[in-house]
Amino acid sequence: MPDNTKQPREYDAVLGGQAPPPIDGLVLGGIEGVKHRLDSNSQESRIAALSDALKYGKEGQELLNQIFLTETGLLQWVAYDLLFQSATEDEKQNLLQHIPLQSEVGADYSSLRNLLASGEWLQANLETREKIQEAVGSKNQYYYHMYDLHNLSQTDLRTIDQLWVKFSNNHFGFSIQKRILLEEGCQFYKNKFHLRSFYNPNYRHNINNIYDTYKKLGWPLAILKASQFSFNSSAIGSLPSMITEKQVRHALDYQIVLIYRSDL
Known part of the structure; x- marks a missing residue:
C-alpha cells in the first residue's frame, strides 16, 4: 500500500491561497508542510501546525513526540495534550509519568x-x-x-x-x-x-x-x-x-x- 503521508490533502496549507501555485512554487502539503509551519516565528501558527500533525498518522505522532521532548513552555504542553488525547489507556499511564513540571520560579511539583x-x-x-x-x-x-x-x-x-x-x-x-x-x-x-x-x-x-x-x-x-x-x-x-x-x-x-x- 503506497505511503501518501507526504502528499498534500484537502486540509493542507498552500502558498498563494486559492490561486494556483506557480510552476516553480511550493506546495506546503503533508507532514513536510507541518514541519515548515513549525519553523514560523508565530506561536499561534506553530500551535496550529501541531494540531494538524496527528492527521498524518505515525509520522505526525513522532513529530509531536519530538516537539514534546525538545521544546518548553506552551508548545511543549500543546504537544503533550495532543499525544495524551490520542493515546490508548496504557499509553496515557506512561505519558502521566512524563507530564511536564514547568515552573518559572524553580518550584518543584x-x-x-x-x-x-x-x-x-x-x-x-x-x-x-x-x-x-x-x-x-x-x-x-x-x-x-x-x-x-x-x-x-x-x-x-x-x-x-x-x-x-x-x-x-x-x-x-x-x-x-x-x-x-x-x-x-x-x-x-x-x-x-x-x-x-x-x-x-x-x-x-x-x-x-x-x-x-x-x-x-x-x-x-x-x-x-x-x-x-x-x-x-x-x-x-x-x-x-x-x-x-x-x-x-x-x-x-x-x-x-x-x-x-x-x-x-
Whole structure:
C-alpha cells in the first residue's frame, strides 16, 4: 500500500491561497508542510501546525513526540495534550509519568504529581495551596494576599492545573471549574477591588450568588475531611479548593482568580 503521508490533502496549507501555485512554487502539503509551519516565528501558527500533525498518522505522532521532548513552555504542553488525547489507556499511564513540571520560579511539583498519581486527593489539595504560595513568592510568610496571585506565572498555574486535570481524568482542576461555570452561564467580571469574580444570572446578584452556585454544583463551602470524601462520589470540579478552616469567603475570592486565569 503506497505511503501518501507526504502528499498534500484537502486540509493542507498552500502558498498563494486559492490561486494556483506557480510552476516553480511550493506546495506546503503533508507532514513536510507541518514541519515548515513549525519553523514560523508565530506561536499561534506553530500551535496550529501541531494540531494538524496527528492527521498524518505515525509520522505526525513522532513529530509531536519530538516537539514534546525538545521544546518548553506552551508548545511543549500543546504537544503533550495532543499525544495524551490520542493515546490508548496504557499509553496515557506512561505519558502521566512524563507530564511536564514547568515552573518559572524553580518550584518543584514532583510531590504534587506523586500525591495525585497515588490518588491522595486531599493531601494533594493541601500541597496545591502550599505550592501556589511558594510560586507567588510568599513561601516563608504566614499568608499571602490575593493580589499576590498576579505574581503567579501562567506557566506555574498551567502545570498545577494540568496535573489535576490529567491525573483525575478531567474530574478535577481549575480549568475544569471554569468550563463548568461557563456552561452554567456564569459571567466573569472585575469587582470593586479590581479582582476577577463571577455571578450566576440564575440567582440574585448579591453576596450569596457565589455560594448558591457552589451549592448547586456540589463544590465545597467548608474544608474537606478524609472521612467525608470519596473520589467516586465527589462532584466534578470540586477540587482543588482554596478553602481552609478559618476562611471561606476570602478563600473563594482567591479561588475565582485562579479559575479565571486557568486557561488563558
